[in-house]
Amino acid sequence: MAREPLTTERIVGTSRGLLVEGGPEAVVVREVARRLGVTAPALYRHVSGRDDLLTLLIAACQDEVADVCQAAVDDCDPQDHDTRLRRATWAFRTWALTNRPEFGLVYGTPIVGYEAPKGGPTVVSGRRFGQLFGALFVDLLRAGRLRTLADDDLDPSLRADLQHAADAMGLPMRPGEVYPFVMGFQRMLGIVSVEVSGHLRWAFADSEAFTRRQLDDLAADLERPGSTPTGPTATT
Amino acid sequence: MAREPLTTERIVGTSRGLLVEGGPEAVVVREVARRLGVTAPALYRHVSGRDDLLTLLIAACQDEVADVCQAAVDDCDPQDHDTRLRRATWAFRTWALTNRPEFGLVYGTPIVGYEAPKGGPTVVSGRRFGQLFGALFVDLLRAGRLRTLADDDLDPSLRADLQHAADAMGLPMRPGEVYPFVMGFQRMLGIVSVEVSGHLRWAFADSEAFTRRQLDDLAADLERPGSTPTGPTATT
């Protein structure tokens, strides 16, 4: 009975299964091995330890969410930047909600003692995700649909950080233009994190309507009013 | 050498020490016992297990942050509701940043397999925290300083949830008035979560200026414009 070979894909796959079933604590080397019909030390031939396992898992999830968001964007009129942005954020939220454990792993409270290896797979797939939204904002800006700030309106240290961030990501923007990007990213992450973590469970039986409104308001805050009057977005 | 007795306070205290040093994973029954100069089974006389330990720890932290925010509010002109709100949110943010592990435990990704005991200490101290902010909003509302919504402007299911939430907390508000409260809570949590978790590290060397602006903008969004022109708040 020749078992199929022990590829990294299979290891990450069953790790993810464990993650989904029982959270990060449940992704346990020995159990991964067991499910692959193998003993624990065998995994150490392919993966350098539990941390490495988590690194690969995080990167895989980050890649997946980036794919999902990219697909949502590609599925839009290339000129309708407002809708593209809304679809991307909603795709993000939907992925997060249907993949709570994965979202928690990637965007939740960092696992203590776990340090993402510098230049490792997590940072490259993280950058990809950021650049997806970065591109969205650049389009919005070029189309004159982005509500920007005057650079003077920014605290000097904040201005410097924003300039630095833009340069690091290769975004051709000045600080007052990057600000809405970072703010949007921050608020989106916050909205989705809070919904996923359930820290508003006390208020809502069904959080979807609230979150949709929050994300719509966010998009409206980012966009320059006018031309495209956007009602509530219906995007399964 | 009569050791001092093994009180619940001392147990929670050293647990918190462990939490701070190494995150939730590090709060380990055996190590707590070791630090108290005692063996592990001894702790089981005072605490029913690791989950109980975490419950007590979470409740203690929630109580502390509520105290801190309450103190910040009490330290203000009782009539200046705008400032009271700003001070409370800033106190929350500051506590979160100087107590990251504790914040993560309370407001971060929920620990899998851990279920807060219904009606247990965590829910009572959680309610206390919520009511602190609830009271702030009631004051703001009574003073006519809260920007509210028309009930009609809310999705029906959202409206029902909000009414229910208000009733459950004993807030004398209609849905369009509760909405800004929940939204404010949500955004505050999001802003602070994202700063604490460091998921914006790629953008900022120093996140304080950005966060302050976010929290100020949030407060401004919540308040009815006019009467009290609020510049940037300086609140160490």
Added chain:
DNA sequence: CAGGGGGGGTGAACGGTGTTAACGGAGGCT
């Protein structure tokens, strides 16, 4: 004042974990 009970500690043990070390077989290259 004797004695019993119980609160609060002990060591030992069970089954789980991550990780390492020593070993061995199967397949390809020289």
Added chain:
DNA sequence: AGCCTCCGTTAACACCGTTCACCCCCCCTG
């Protein structure tokens, strides 16, 4: 053929949460 490298094995170490049986000492009761 001989060897080497890949990839698996078993055994072991040190740690974890939790339970068990034990026991000591203090306090309350008769």
